[in-house]
Amino acid sequence: MWKTPKKPGIVIKRTMLALLFFPLHVYAQETTMAFSLKPYYAIVDTTEKDIYDRTVKVRWLNSTIEILAPASEQNQKAAREKLKQLFEKKGMPFDSVGHEAMSRSFAQNCHSFALEQYFNSKKIEDGVLFTPSTRLFDKEIEKILSESFTLIRKFTKKEFIKAQKELPQGILLVFRNQSNSPFHSVFYNNGFYSKNGAFGARIFPEVKPILKSYFDTAFIEAYAIDQTKFEYFKTIRP
Template sequence: MKCFKLLIGLLFLLQFGSSHAQTEKKIQLNYQILDTVKVDGSRDWYKVVWLKDTFELGVQAREDKLFDKMITDPKEELSAEKIAKIRKLESQLNFAQNCYSYAMESYFKQDKKYAQNTFTQKSTINGPGIELLLNNSFEEIREFPCKPRRNLKQELQDHILLAFIDKSNNVSHLVYHNKGVFYSKNGGWKESQEFTLKELVVDNYWDTQKIRLYRFKE
């Protein structure tokens, strides 16, 4: 009888563990490549479909392998020429991902339900592409003007994207915000974590007219 109860208990735990693991597993949002648009230096541009939107995605194709090869042996004494080449490659790798891709990657890393493999350290998306995604796959929560500057000190919701809107009403920059931290990447610079929105706008994107807040549509 005791063995029977133990067996029933074990089956219950296994069933609960399995169902719990299924609920914890994220839903993967994959993309599909439709065509190769062009090869631009070390970056390949593809026409892709992600969710219901079609846009161009640039993917770093070559420099990362060359960079890894150059620094494989840490004991090797590097010449000044080789150090210069490594620094140049490192700079090119930093340019592989822009602010739009980094903000999207950061958003889904923190999301509890969805995951994706479209936006990575090797990918970039242009302005029209990110605006298409924000308009169709995300919902606008609200927006506010950048002036007076005290507007930039207000409390913000967690787990949102902040689109910096310029004078032409375009998204000039995209940032992910969660728990008081702003995840940002500026051009070829490495990604950074900022703690004040005012510093981001005033120091780097001074022509921003308003901030628009987005969250992924369920």
């Protein structure tokens, strides 16, 4: 419950923030209808990149994206054996359990994690694309944002820190560095759902710990899925 502050200045500030986020609140409420993404993508090709990863080429609406997934079981076995031999050569014990845990932690990056959490929250079925075993490069998240999301608001770092407590629930946040690259993605829903590299996913009550890791952040963008883009795709697909 929002208690009425005694100081008029606080009332004015909160009113301004509410007006600032009004379009975002409306858009977030309008995009909670469950549907499946399966009619909108197709797996075009799968290539074993090396003994660690395979590249999955996916037709996503009108673009082609690439997702990194674990290599075949045979290649994963070869990778484990190679690492084991390296440890033995150096006279060190090989921790197979620890290796498996580390492999699972490395398997998903922030972009895949944020999209997975976003779609799950909206009850949107995404199939096998954004899971604890997949990773996306920056250029791929750009394509996904362009094809299927709408940019609602762009903040400087200082603006976002001030406004974070007024954020609507269930939005996708993209952190851009000084070069304007999307170098981190976060899902926001009563907290910031973030995964930093090989570290496990965490929920932060505020954004500052994330900014401490991603200190090169210049802007933070708020996105919501745009169902009109999916509906338009239905009308033009062959």
